[in-house]
Amino acid sequence: MTVATAPARTLRIGPIELDAPVVLAPMAGITNTAFRRLCREYGAGLYVSEMITTRALVERNQTTMRLIRHHESESLRSIQLYGVDPRTVADAVRMLVAEDRADHIDMNFGCPVPKVTRKGGEQALPWKLDLFRGIVTEAVRAAGPIPVTVKMRKGIDDDHLTYLEAARIAEDAGVAAIALHARTASQFYSGHADWAAIAALKEAVTGVPVLGNGDIWSAEDAQADDG
Numbered sequence: 706m707t708v709a710t711a712p713a714r715t716l717r718i719g720p721i722e723l724d725a726p727v728v729l730a731p732m733a734g735i736t737n738t739a740f741r742r743l744c745r746e747y748g749a750g751l752y753v754s755e756m757i758t759t760r761a762l763v764e765r766n767q768t769t770m771r772l773i774r775h776h777e778s779e780s781l782r783s784i785q786l787y788g789v790d791p792r793t794v795a796d797a798v799r800m801l802v803a804e805d806r807a808d809h810i811d812m813n814f815g816c817p818v819p820k821v822t823r824k825g826g827e828q829a830l831p832w833k834l835d836l837f838r839g840i841v842t843e844a845v846r847a848a849g850p851i852p853v854t855v856k857m858r859k860g861i862d863d864d865h866l867t868y869l870e871a872a873r874i875a876e877d878a879g880v881a882a883i884a885l886h887a888r889t890a891s892q893f894y895s896g897h898a899d900w901a902a903i904a905a906l907k908e909a910v911t912g913v914p915v916l917g918n919g920d921i922w923s924a925e926d927a928q929a930d931d932g
Protein backbone atom coordinates (compact mmCIF):
# COMPACT_ATOMS: atom_id res chain seq x y z
CA MET A 706 0.00 0.00 0.00
CA THR A 707 1.10 3.57 -0.64
CA VAL A 708 -0.19 6.55 1.34
CA ALA A 709 -0.11 10.29 0.93
CA THR A 710 2.10 12.00 3.48
CA ALA A 711 0.34 13.98 6.19
CA PRO A 712 -1.61 16.12 6.50
CA ALA A 713 -3.92 14.54 3.97
CA ARG A 714 -7.44 13.26 4.24
CA THR A 715 -8.01 13.32 0.53
CA LEU A 716 -5.60 13.10 -2.32
CA ARG A 717 -5.52 15.14 -5.50
CA ILE A 718 -3.65 13.71 -8.45
CA GLY A 719 -4.03 16.28 -11.21
CA PRO A 720 -7.75 16.47 -11.93
CA ILE A 721 -8.46 13.33 -9.89
CA GLU A 722 -9.76 13.86 -6.37
CA LEU A 723 -9.67 10.78 -4.16
CA ASP A 724 -11.71 10.52 -0.97
CA ALA A 725 -8.99 8.45 0.66
CA PRO A 726 -5.27 9.31 0.43
CA VAL A 727 -4.43 5.72 -0.34
CA VAL A 728 -3.05 4.00 -3.41
CA LEU A 729 -2.82 0.25 -3.89
CA ALA A 730 0.85 -0.40 -4.67
CA PRO A 731 1.19 -1.92 -8.12
CA MET A 732 2.31 -5.55 -8.09
CA ALA A 733 3.16 -7.55 -11.19
CA GLY A 734 1.12 -10.73 -11.31
CA ILE A 735 -1.19 -9.53 -8.53
CA THR A 736 -2.92 -6.19 -9.10
CA ASN A 737 -5.00 -7.45 -12.00
CA THR A 738 -8.60 -6.37 -12.52
CA ALA A 739 -10.03 -9.07 -10.23
CA PHE A 740 -7.70 -8.16 -7.36
CA ARG A 741 -8.26 -4.44 -7.84
CA ARG A 742 -12.02 -4.84 -7.77
CA LEU A 743 -11.80 -6.95 -4.65
CA CYS A 744 -9.73 -4.26 -2.90
CA ARG A 745 -12.03 -1.52 -4.12
CA GLU A 746 -14.95 -3.09 -2.28
CA TYR A 747 -13.24 -1.90 0.91
CA GLY A 748 -13.10 1.76 0.01
CA ALA A 749 -12.16 4.59 -2.26
CA GLY A 750 -8.60 5.14 -3.37
CA LEU A 751 -6.53 4.51 -6.43
CA TYR A 752 -5.92 0.99 -7.67
CA VAL A 753 -2.98 0.78 -10.05
CA SER A 754 -2.54 -1.94 -12.66
CA GLU A 755 0.34 -4.33 -12.87
CA MET A 756 3.45 -2.88 -14.51
CA ILE A 757 3.07 -2.71 -18.29
CA THR A 758 6.09 -2.70 -20.58
CA THR A 759 5.82 0.17 -23.06
CA ARG A 760 7.53 -1.79 -25.83
CA ALA A 761 4.99 -4.60 -25.53
CA LEU A 762 2.18 -2.06 -25.43
CA VAL A 763 3.15 -0.26 -28.63
CA GLU A 764 3.56 -3.65 -30.31
CA ARG A 765 0.05 -4.52 -29.11
CA ASN A 766 1.22 -7.72 -27.52
CA GLN A 767 -1.87 -9.83 -26.85
CA THR A 768 -1.16 -10.45 -23.17
CA THR A 769 -0.33 -6.80 -22.60
CA MET A 770 -3.54 -5.68 -24.26
CA ARG A 771 -5.41 -7.98 -21.89
CA LEU A 772 -3.52 -6.64 -18.87
CA ILE A 773 -4.44 -3.02 -19.57
CA ARG A 774 -8.14 -3.78 -19.83
CA HIS A 775 -10.38 -2.53 -17.04
CA HIS A 776 -13.74 -3.80 -15.93
CA GLU A 777 -16.62 -1.38 -16.52
CA SER A 778 -16.96 -0.94 -12.74
CA GLU A 779 -13.41 0.42 -12.51
CA SER A 780 -14.29 4.06 -12.96
CA LEU A 781 -10.72 5.29 -12.37
CA ARG A 782 -8.46 3.45 -14.74
CA SER A 783 -4.88 3.61 -13.52
CA ILE A 784 -2.09 2.02 -15.55
CA GLN A 785 1.54 1.70 -14.56
CA LEU A 786 4.09 1.83 -17.37
CA TYR A 787 7.74 0.98 -17.56
CA GLY A 788 10.11 1.89 -20.35
CA VAL A 789 13.70 2.87 -21.03
CA ASP A 790 13.25 4.75 -24.29
CA PRO A 791 11.54 8.17 -24.21
CA ARG A 792 10.08 7.76 -27.69
CA THR A 793 8.57 4.35 -26.97
CA VAL A 794 7.21 5.62 -23.67
CA ALA A 795 5.65 8.60 -25.45
CA ASP A 796 4.12 6.32 -28.10
CA ALA A 797 2.67 4.07 -25.41
CA VAL A 798 1.22 6.99 -23.47
CA ARG A 799 -0.22 8.55 -26.64
CA MET A 800 -1.85 5.25 -27.49
CA LEU A 801 -3.49 4.96 -24.06
CA VAL A 802 -4.80 8.51 -24.28
CA ALA A 803 -5.94 8.38 -27.92
CA GLU A 804 -7.80 5.12 -27.31
CA ASP A 805 -9.24 6.35 -24.00
CA ARG A 806 -7.80 3.47 -22.00
CA ALA A 807 -6.54 5.28 -18.88
CA ASP A 808 -7.42 8.07 -16.44
CA HIS A 809 -4.05 8.00 -14.70
CA ILE A 810 -0.59 6.83 -15.72
CA ASP A 811 2.11 5.91 -13.25
CA MET A 812 5.71 5.51 -14.40
CA ASN A 813 7.70 2.85 -12.59
CA PHE A 814 11.34 3.64 -11.83
CA GLY A 815 11.63 1.38 -8.84
CA CYS A 816 11.95 -2.23 -9.89
CA PRO A 817 15.17 -3.85 -8.63
CA VAL A 818 14.87 -7.05 -10.69
CA PRO A 819 18.21 -7.61 -12.49
CA LYS A 820 16.65 -8.51 -15.85
CA VAL A 821 15.16 -5.02 -15.82
CA THR A 822 17.99 -2.95 -14.33
CA ARG A 823 20.52 -4.64 -16.63
CA LYS A 824 18.87 -2.95 -19.60
CA GLY A 825 19.41 0.37 -17.87
CA GLY A 826 15.80 0.58 -16.81
CA GLU A 827 13.78 1.09 -13.69
CA GLN A 828 15.84 1.85 -10.64
CA ALA A 829 19.04 2.34 -12.64
CA LEU A 830 17.28 5.10 -14.53
CA PRO A 831 17.16 7.98 -12.06
CA TRP A 832 20.94 7.61 -11.90
CA LYS A 833 21.00 8.53 -15.59
CA LEU A 834 19.41 11.88 -14.98
CA ASP A 835 19.16 13.04 -18.59
CA LEU A 836 17.45 9.84 -19.67
CA PHE A 837 15.17 9.98 -16.64
CA ARG A 838 14.27 13.58 -17.49
CA GLY A 839 13.64 12.59 -21.11
CA ILE A 840 11.30 9.75 -20.23
CA VAL A 841 9.28 11.69 -17.67
CA THR A 842 9.06 14.81 -19.84
CA GLU A 843 7.93 12.82 -22.89
CA ALA A 844 5.37 10.89 -20.83
CA VAL A 845 3.85 14.05 -19.37
CA ARG A 846 3.76 15.76 -22.76
CA ALA A 847 2.16 12.76 -24.47
CA ALA A 848 -0.41 12.35 -21.70
CA GLY A 849 -1.91 15.82 -22.19
CA PRO A 850 -4.72 16.17 -19.62
CA ILE A 851 -4.18 12.69 -18.13
CA PRO A 852 -2.09 12.96 -14.93
CA VAL A 853 1.26 11.20 -14.86
CA THR A 854 2.93 10.17 -11.61
CA VAL A 855 6.28 8.53 -10.88
CA LYS A 856 7.19 5.78 -8.43
CA MET A 857 10.82 5.29 -7.50
CA ARG A 858 13.19 3.95 -4.86
CA LYS A 859 15.74 5.86 -2.78
CA GLY A 860 18.50 4.99 -5.21
CA ILE A 861 20.74 2.16 -6.31
CA ASP A 862 22.36 1.71 -2.88
CA ASP A 863 23.22 3.85 0.13
CA ASP A 864 26.16 5.40 -1.77
CA HIS A 865 24.03 6.23 -4.80
CA LEU A 866 20.89 7.94 -3.58
CA THR A 867 18.92 9.55 -6.38
CA TYR A 868 15.44 10.24 -5.08
CA LEU A 869 15.75 13.91 -4.19
CA GLU A 870 17.31 14.92 -7.50
CA ALA A 871 14.98 12.65 -9.46
CA ALA A 872 11.97 14.11 -7.66
CA ARG A 873 13.08 17.65 -8.52
CA ILE A 874 13.36 16.67 -12.18
CA ALA A 875 9.98 14.91 -12.12
CA GLU A 876 8.28 17.89 -10.50
CA ASP A 877 9.82 20.22 -13.09
CA ALA A 878 8.62 17.89 -15.83
CA GLY A 879 5.05 18.30 -14.62
CA VAL A 880 4.17 15.08 -12.82
CA ALA A 881 1.05 15.10 -10.66
CA ALA A 882 2.49 13.18 -7.69
CA ILE A 883 5.68 11.42 -6.63
CA ALA A 884 5.74 8.09 -4.82
CA LEU A 885 8.78 6.82 -2.97
CA HIS A 886 9.29 3.18 -2.03
CA ALA A 887 11.80 4.00 0.66
CA ARG A 888 14.29 1.23 0.05
CA THR A 889 17.32 1.17 -2.23
CA ALA A 890 17.37 -1.20 -5.20
CA SER A 891 20.14 -3.22 -3.58
CA GLN A 892 17.83 -3.86 -0.62
CA PHE A 893 15.25 -5.48 -2.91
CA TYR A 894 12.41 -6.03 -0.42
CA SER A 895 14.54 -6.66 2.65
CA GLY A 896 15.09 -4.53 5.73
CA HIS A 897 12.78 -1.72 6.65
CA ALA A 898 11.48 1.14 4.57
CA ASP A 899 13.18 4.39 5.53
CA TRP A 900 10.33 6.73 6.36
CA ALA A 901 12.84 9.49 7.22
CA ALA A 902 13.63 9.56 3.50
CA ILE A 903 9.94 9.99 2.74
CA ALA A 904 9.84 12.89 5.20
CA ALA A 905 12.90 14.41 3.49
CA LEU A 906 11.20 14.06 0.13
CA LYS A 907 8.06 15.68 1.49
CA GLU A 908 10.20 18.63 2.65
CA ALA A 909 11.84 18.92 -0.77
CA VAL A 910 8.74 18.59 -2.93
CA THR A 911 6.23 21.33 -2.35
CA GLY A 912 4.23 21.50 -5.56
CA VAL A 913 2.69 18.02 -5.81
CA PRO A 914 1.65 15.29 -3.37
CA VAL A 915 4.31 12.95 -2.04
CA LEU A 916 3.25 9.34 -1.51
CA GLY A 917 5.09 7.09 0.91
CA ASN A 918 5.45 3.36 0.35
CA GLY A 919 6.99 0.51 2.29
CA ASP A 920 6.06 -1.61 5.28
CA ILE A 921 2.44 -0.56 5.43
CA TRP A 922 0.74 -3.71 6.62
CA SER A 923 -2.32 -2.33 8.38
CA ALA A 924 -4.59 0.69 8.60
CA GLU A 925 -2.73 1.62 11.80
CA ASP A 926 0.56 1.67 9.88
CA ALA A 927 -0.97 3.95 7.26
CA GLN A 928 -2.26 6.33 9.92
CA ALA A 929 0.93 6.41 11.98
CA ASP A 930 2.68 9.77 12.40
CA ASP A 931 5.59 8.61 10.28
CA GLY A 932 3.18 7.21 7.68
Ligand SMILES: Cc1cc2nc3c(=O)[nH]c(=O)nc-3n(C[C@H](O)[C@H](O)[C@H](O)COP(=O)(O)O)c2cc1C
Pocket residue numbers: 706730731732733734735755756785813815816856886894898918919920921922
Ligand atom coordinates in the same frame (compact mmCIF):
# COMPACT_ATOMS: atom_id res chain seq x y z
C1 LIG B 1 5.20 -9.55 -6.01
C2 LIG B 1 5.48 -8.07 -6.14
C3 LIG B 1 5.33 -7.46 -7.37
C4 LIG B 1 5.60 -6.09 -7.49
N1 LIG B 1 5.39 -5.49 -8.70
C5 LIG B 1 5.55 -4.15 -8.80
C6 LIG B 1 5.22 -3.47 -10.00
O1 LIG B 1 4.79 -4.06 -11.00
N2 LIG B 1 5.39 -2.12 -10.03
C7 LIG B 1 5.85 -1.41 -8.94
O2 LIG B 1 5.98 -0.19 -9.01
N3 LIG B 1 6.17 -2.03 -7.80
C8 LIG B 1 6.02 -3.37 -7.70
N4 LIG B 1 6.27 -3.98 -6.51
C9 LIG B 1 6.68 -3.17 -5.34
C10 LIG B 1 5.49 -2.74 -4.51
O3 LIG B 1 4.60 -1.91 -5.25
C11 LIG B 1 5.93 -1.97 -3.26
O4 LIG B 1 6.64 -0.82 -3.69
C12 LIG B 1 6.84 -2.80 -2.37
O5 LIG B 1 6.31 -4.08 -2.16
C13 LIG B 1 7.07 -2.09 -1.03
O6 LIG B 1 5.98 -2.15 -0.18
P1 LIG B 1 5.99 -3.18 1.07
O7 LIG B 1 7.15 -2.84 1.95
O8 LIG B 1 4.65 -2.89 1.71
O9 LIG B 1 6.06 -4.56 0.49
C14 LIG B 1 6.04 -5.34 -6.37
C15 LIG B 1 6.19 -5.99 -5.13
C16 LIG B 1 5.92 -7.33 -5.01
C17 LIG B 1 6.10 -7.97 -3.65
